[in-house]
Each structure stands twice: as structure tokens, then as C-alpha cells.
Amino acid sequence: MRDDPDRGDIEPACNEPGWLAPSIQRSHERSETYGLSTSMRPDYDVLSAADLALKREQSRILCAHAAPVMETLREQIANTQSMIVLTDAEGLILHSIGDAEFLKRAEKVALSPGANWAEARQGTNAIGTAIAELRPTVVHGDQHYLAANRFLTCSSVPIFDPYGELSGVLDVTGDHHSYHQHTMALAKMSVQLIENHLFATTFRTTLQISFHERPEFLGTLMEGIAAFTSDGRFLSANRSAQFQLGLTLAGLRAHTLSSLFGLTSAQLIDNVRASLGRHLSLSLRNGHSVCANVAFRHPPSMISDSSVTQPGTTVARPRPICEERAARPRLGHLETGDPQVAAVIAKVRKVIGKDIPLLITGETGTGKERLAQAIHNDSPRHAAPFVAVNCASIPESLIESELFGYEEGAFTGAKRKGAIGKILQAHGGTLFLDEIGDMPSPLQVRLLRVLQERVVNPLGSAKSIPVDVAIICATHRDLRDMIAQGSFREDLYYRLNGLVVKLPPLRDRTDLRTVVETLLREESLSRPSTPALSVSSDVMALFERCRWPGNFRQLGNLMRTAAAMVDEDGEIRIEHLPDDFLEDVQAAAPAAGPNSTPLPGARLQEVAALAIAAAVAKHGGNVSAAARALGVSRNTIYRKMLSAPDSDASDGDA
Numbered sequence: 001m002r003d004d005p006d007r008g009d010i011e012p013a014c015n016e017p018g019w020l021a022p023s024i025q026r027s028h029e030r031s032e033t034y035g036l037s038t039s040m041r042p043d044y045d046v047l048s049a050a051d052l053a054l055k056r057e058q059s060r061i062l063c064a065h066a067a068p069v070m071e072t073l074r075e076q077i078a079n080t081q082s083m084i085v086l087t088d089a090e091g092l093i094l095h096s097i098g099d100a101e102f103l104k105r106a107e108k109v110a111l112s113p114g115a116n117w118a119e120a121r122q123g124t125n126a127i128g129t130a131i132a133e134l135r136p137t138v139v140h141g142d143q144h145y146l147a148a149n150r151f152l153t154c155s156s157v158p159i160f161d162p163y164g165e166l167s168g169v170l171d172v173t174g175d176h177h178s179y180h181q182h183t184m185a186l187a188k189m190s191v192q193l194i195e196n197h198l199f200a201t202t203f204r205t206t207l208q209i210s211f212h213e214r215p216e217f218l219g220t221l222m223e224g225i226a227a228f229t230s231d232g233r234f235l236s237a238n239r240s241a242q243f244q245l246g247l248t249l250a251g252l253r254a255h256t257l258s259s260l261f262g263l264t265s266a267q268l269i270d271n272v273r274a275s276l277g278r279h280l281s282l283s284l285r286n287g288h289s290v291c292a293n294v295a296f297r298h299p300p301s302m303i304s305d306s307s308v309t310q311p312g313t314t315v316a317r318p319r320p321i322c323e324e325r326a327a328r329p330r331l332g333h334l335e336t337g338d339p340q341v342a343a344v345i346a347k348v349r350k351v352i353g354k355d356i357p358l359l360i361t362g363e364t365g366t367g368k369e370r371l372a373q374a375i376h377n378d379s380p381r382h383a384a385p386f387v388a389v390n391c392a393s394i395p396e397s398l399i400e401s402e403l404f405g406y407e408e409g410a411f412t413g414a415k416r417k418g419a420i421g422k423i424l425q426a427h428g429g430t431l432f433l434d435e436i437g438d439m440p441s442p443l444q445v446r447l448l449r450v451l452q453e454r455v456v457n458p459l460g461s462a463k464s465i466p467v468d469v470a471i472i473c474a475t476h477r478d479l480r481d482m483i484a485q486g487s488f489r490e491d492l493y494y495r496l497n498g499l500v501v502k503l504p505p506l507r508d509r510t511d512l513r514t515v516v517e518t519l520l521r522e523e524s525l526s527r528p529s530t531p532a533l534s535v536s537s538d539v540m541a542l543f544e545r546c547r548w549p550g551n552f553r554q555l556g557n558l559m560r561t562a563a564a565m566v567d568e569d570g571e572i573r574i575e576h577l578p579d580d581f582l583e584d585v586q587a588a589a590p591a592a593g594p595n596s597t598p599l600p601g602a603r604l605q606e607v608a609a610l611a612i613a614a615a616v617a618k619h620g621g622n623v624s625a626a627a628r629a630l631g632v633s634r635n636t637i638y639r640k641m642l643s644a645p646d647s648d649a650s651d652g653d654a
């Protein structure tokens, strides 16, 4: 978490040969601790296309905001033997763009989408070290831990979300002979742009004050932006605002609009009205005056209050109900007609606000986190934070500090400032522990203590800090099996499962049609000038037949891709669906049993056969290459080319 507005500074450099910045020295030490050796091959363990698509989906908002910024940056570094890389918070490469020739060289050391560049995987490198140090980092040629990576020079900047949490890294990598001093400055400006976009989007329905001492800096990257609730409670502030206000995010959380700017929201609106469209002049706590613009964008329920639509304020279009639902789900929104889901919600409603721990089970993508958020939003704790921790995605060595926090100096040799852990961040609100089955055993004991005694001991501290959180856990594993195998503590299990509810997979739900219609409406709203989206009856029949292993996540992804392919009439037809989806449905068809309805005619088979023939032709008759491109096994291709459709049943698919 970033709670230090100065963190953006890189360390002072020294030009003496052989001199290593302290952060690089620490990183080399960590690389050794990870058991890496300098002569090792880079880690070529790259995610499959499907897993990478899931990761991109999980970082969809980051990718959407980063894409245009990366394109602009690409224009600025064109023909410099370099590339731009976007990773998620774990160092997994989501996207890369750049000079084609250099992209090829980079691929040889696994610097390409789907590879993970965390320090534990690739040793000292700018991406992994920026994540470990939470600061912009340059790693020049020889400073890379693995010899194989020493032809690179990389400049990486961490990207923080508006709550100060790391959400990814933007990196510019080039040949170490062609390093330019200005690369890091460009990368930092690009990240500031991404962070400001993320900020503006997250707080688009709230009161936002943009300010700077000098009016010419308003509207530029330098402006500070602070967001407040309509009654003046502090929500967040961007990097520049933290700097101008002289407080970290943690420090700002104790403040309000009046304690920071010396006026209430009603007075602010009066001032905006009186200013007739000119900048406002506001006074900070330190007595400095700043010029400010105010945006007061109201949630739909307040939009009818025309008195606040004044020059100097911007009123956004009413936020569509679907968008509102997605952003702040409530239990009522989740009831779309399936009796199993309705039963889950009825049970949950009975225990809400009663300090009974909840355990949500269900396959991946069935909406466990969304249900947890809805429970929080419907609970008396809704005004306090909802903090989600995915125990499976944090490296085991970091879970402890992530959850419990640490005191300054808790890490030997590292002069890291202390950090408040997730449990304390959720104080007053809800802590959602996703994939609880992946919690390492020693930490299960510590978590049990928190649940029993309601106190937290940060790492390296003798202090016990009282904490008040509602706990919701989720897992797709069978915890009872894990108890039997000795990998999950029975006492913790009984502490967590006050109420256990199971979300059904999409294929077992009876409300698929309503779900699809809702998603179509949401997607249509993001394309206002085009006809409303619909699905053909063939496609709906296919959807009903699909096993949806990725559940809502897969369906949402598919709808977005198909929506991008539709013709002018907005109807999603079979030809708009991705080939791998058609293949999956086709492969699963015989398993549907003798009484099931037939596939929607020959068209699906035709489409699958056409896709296969085209891929084989494109790859000059090379079946392996075509299979790789389509993401199916060679057997599947031979089967489709050689046999009747029914023969799928006997073959093992890959």
C-alpha cells in the first residue's frame, strides 16, 4: 500500500563504477534468498491463453485505463529498440507493445504476456524490484540478477489505485546500449495519467476538488485531486494532493472537507455558485491559498436537485442503474430468478449484522466476492471499508505482513516504514478472505487468534491492537477434505463457518436468460450511440448448453468480445462468438446426454469446421501450429477433419 506521497522519488544516483543503489543491493540479497543463481535460464513458465485472458479480465479496469496511455508512450519511444510492458500487482505481464524486432528479442527471455517478472521468479529486474520496493526503479544491464537479462535496461513505475493499493506496474524496457535519461520521466508521467484516470473513474459520483497553488497547473498532471462524500467525509486524494496537503493517505483519512479546506460542502457549493464559473480560491490548513475547480457529480437519487447545477460544477449524466449495481452490488440485485440463489440470499439476510462468520463456497467466478460485497453493502457496516484479500494470489511469504501489517524495521536489513495490514484496514467494516483454503498453516493459527481475541499483533511489534471486523471467507475447495488431510485446521474451520452458503455454478442456474439480458443491457449502456444488443435464439441455445467453467467471469468476457464483433443490428449471432468457445461447446455436446436438445443445426459445426480449415491453411498445413493457434489439441483437429461429429465422445480432449 502506498501511504507515502514521496514514494514516487527514485533514489539518488552515483556514477562511480560498480556502485549499486541500496534498493538494487537489497534486491540482489532477496534474489539469493529465493535460491536463484545468476547463470539460470529465465523463467519460461508462461500462462496459457485462457489463464492470461482471466488475469486480464481481473485487471480489466487497469488495462482499460493503461491502453491509451501505453499507445501514446509508444509513439514517443518509437524506433528506439524498446518496448512498454504492463503487469498486474504480482508482476504478471498483461500486455506489451513496442518495436517488433525488440519484442522478439524480449520474448527470448520470456519478457512477454503471460510471464511473471516478480523478483522471486526472475531475480533483480525493474518490474519485480519496483513491486518489492514500492517505488520507481531503473535496473541497468549488469544490475539484472540473471545474466541472460543483462542486455536490457528497464524503467518501472508502480501504479497505485485510488486507495493506495498497488494495482500494477508500467515498465519501459530497451536495449541497455540505447538507454535515455528521460525514459523514467516519461514512464512516471504516464503512470500519473493512469492513476488520475483511475481516480476520476472511481470517484465519478462524488464531490471532487482539483487544486493547485498556480492556476495554470489546473487541468494538468500536476493538479491535486481530493474526493469527499456529499457530507464532506474524506475518501481519497491523488499523489499531488497528498503532497500539497502535506499528509499521507493514512493521515488524510482522519480529515474532512472542513478540516482540510476550511469549509463545509454546503458552503463550498455556495462559493461555487457565487464564483460564476471562475476558479475558487480555497485556504489549506497550512495557510497557503490554492485555486480550485469543483466537480459535484451526484448519484442518480440526487440528480433532481437542480439547485446544485451551477457554473463551475459538472453534473455527470445519471449513472445507469446497471452500472450502479456493478459498482455497489446489493443483495436485491443478485436475485435474478434462480431459486438456489434466492435461498442463499434469504439465509444470509437472517444473519446480517449479527457477528456470525460466513463461509461462501462455489466454483471460480460464481460471484462469491460479489455476494460478499453485497452483504457488506446491506449491513450496518456499509459506510466502513470492505477489504478483500485473495490468499491464493499473495506469495506465501507476504501473506503475514499483508494481513497483520508490520512495524518499522520489522524486516532485517530493510529500512521499510511500518505498514498497517489488511485486517486493521477493515476496522469497523468487513474483511473478505478469498481462497481461505490457500492460507498457509502457521498463519491459520494467527488468524484464529484474531478471531478469538479480536486483536492484531503487527509483525515485529509487541503491541496488541483491538480490531472490530466482520469476517466473510470464500473457497472453491472442500475444506472438510483438507481437514481430513491435515492441511486445514479444524478449529479455524469451526470458527469460520458460522453460516456456510454455496453459490451454484452458472450451468445449474435457471435464470441464465435473465442474467444474459442484464449483461447485455449493461454492455449496451457502454455503447450509447449503437443499437441495443441482443442474442439470437441459436446463441441462447448454445449458452444453455455450455458448461461455463469460468462462470460469470467467462460469460461476461464472452459477451464483451461478442459485442465488439456484432454488425450494425446489434444481434450477437454464432459467427460473432470466439472459436474456442464454439469448440468447447462442441466438445461438451455429447456429454449432455441422449435426451438433450440437438445443437442449433449444422451452422455451429460448419463454423467450427471452417475455423479449423482456415487455421490449418493459414499455418501451411501444420496441424500442431493450427492447434496451438486455436487453443485446442491436435487430436481435436484430426477428429474434426476426419470423423463424423459424434465421434468426439470417445476421444480424450486436451
Ligand SMILES: Nc1ncnc2c1ncn2[C@@H]1O[C@H](COP(=O)(O)OP(=O)(O)OP(=O)(O)O)[C@@H](O)[C@H]1O
Pocket (backbone or CB within 6 Å): 334, 362, 363, 364, 365, 366, 367, 368, 369, 370, 371, 434, 474, 476, 515, 552, 553, 556
Ligand atoms: N450476479 C452477477 N451478475 C453479473 N456479473 C456477475 C455476477 N456475479 C459475479 N459477476 C461478475 O463475475 C466476475 C467474477 O465474480 P466474483 O469475483 O465475485 O467471483 P468469485 O466466485 O469470487 O471468483 P473467484 O473464485 O475466481 O475469486 C466479476 O467480474 C463479477 O463482476
